[in-house]
Amino acid sequence: MGERVIMSREILFKAKRKDNGEWVEGYVVAYPSGKVEIHKISKELPDILLKCEIAPSTLCQYTGLTDKNDKKIWENDILRYSYDYDGSPFLKDGEEIKYRVGAVFWSEWRGSWAVCGRGNKKCTNNDVFKYNRNPNRTEVIGNIFDNPELMILFCPDLTGKEEVKAMFIGNGDFVRPVLHPCIKEKCIAYKDGKCMKYDNEVEVKDE
Numbered sequence: 179m180g181e182r183v184i185m186s187r188e189i190l191f192k193a194k195r196k197d198n199g200e201w202v203e204g205y206v207v208a209y210p211s212g213k214v215e216i217h218k219i220s221k222e223l224p225d226i227l228l229k230c231e232i233a234p235s236t237l238c239q240y241t242g243l244t245d246k247n248d249k250k251i252w253e254n255d256i257l258r259y260s261y262d263y264d265g266s267p268f269l270k271d272g273e274e275i276k277y278r279v280g281a282v283f284w285s286e287w288r289g290s291w292a293v294c295g296r297g298n299k300k301c302t303n304n305d306v307f308k309y310n311r312n313p314n315r316t317e318v319i320g321n322i323f324d325n326p327e328l329m330i331l332f333c334p335d336l337t338g339k340e341e342v343k344a345m346f347i348g349n350g351d352f353v354r355p356v357l358h359p360c361i362k363e364k365c366i367a368y369k370d371g372k373c374m375k376y377d378n379e380v381e382v383k384d385e
Contacts, residue, residue: 190240191216192252193232194323202230206237236323241282241291243306245316251306255282256320256328257293259309281322282306 192203193216204218207229214234220226238253245251260277280293291306309315320328362368 188240188242192238192240193234194236196231196233202232204228204230238321239284241306243291243310243316245310245318246314247317249318251282251291251310251316251318252321253282253284253291254322255318256280256322256325257282257306257309258317258319259293260315261309279319279328280304 189205190203191206192201193206193214194200195202202216202218204216207215207217209215213231214237215229215231218228218230220228238255241251241253243251245257251257256279258277258279260275282291282293284290285292285305288305293304293306293309306316319325365373367373
């Protein structure tokens with residue numbers, strides 16, 4: 179018989195604490211009352227289990243991947259990514275690498291982590307693993323909760339989530355980010371193609 183290979187992946191979550199809004203990492207515990215906590219071992223006191231009540235809407239799962247700076251890539255992170263990389267045989271002489279920006283979410287039908295580009299309103303996705311095979315192509319630059327302004331073509335104040343019902347038996351329902359474009363003249367912060375609140379050029383086209 180051949181050698182048995184055991185695959186392992188770190189199962190980890192993070193969310194914002196309800197009491198102070200700070201991020202906390204650990205394991206999720208949900209109670210019948212509706213309260214959700216993240217439990218983690220104290221670094222200062224290893225024998226102590228810390229329990230932090232969280233805002234469930236901010237719950238993010240670790241993808242198991244890291245970016246070019248060895249930083250964990252989480253669900254709802256905002257990635258700066260590219261199809262190509264330095265030394266890629268697909269780049270023509272003198273051609274510069276084109277970078278894109280998108281939010282990470284779980285694609286139920288694809289069965290993997292995907293990135294929703296800022297020019298892609300319906301979040302029909304691109305596989306994060308595809309870009310992360312060469313980590314130089316991915317970089318975490320923020321997340322949709324702390325840095326929604328990085329999603330240039332979409333209004334941070336209109337960022338939300340929607341529940342999607344499974345189309346096939348056996349596939350669970352899931353939640354995906356919903357990004358809404360700038361409403362322009364209907365918003366008092368819009369002036370001459372620019373968002374005065376977030377100092378963004380809302381007319382910028384995705385690369």
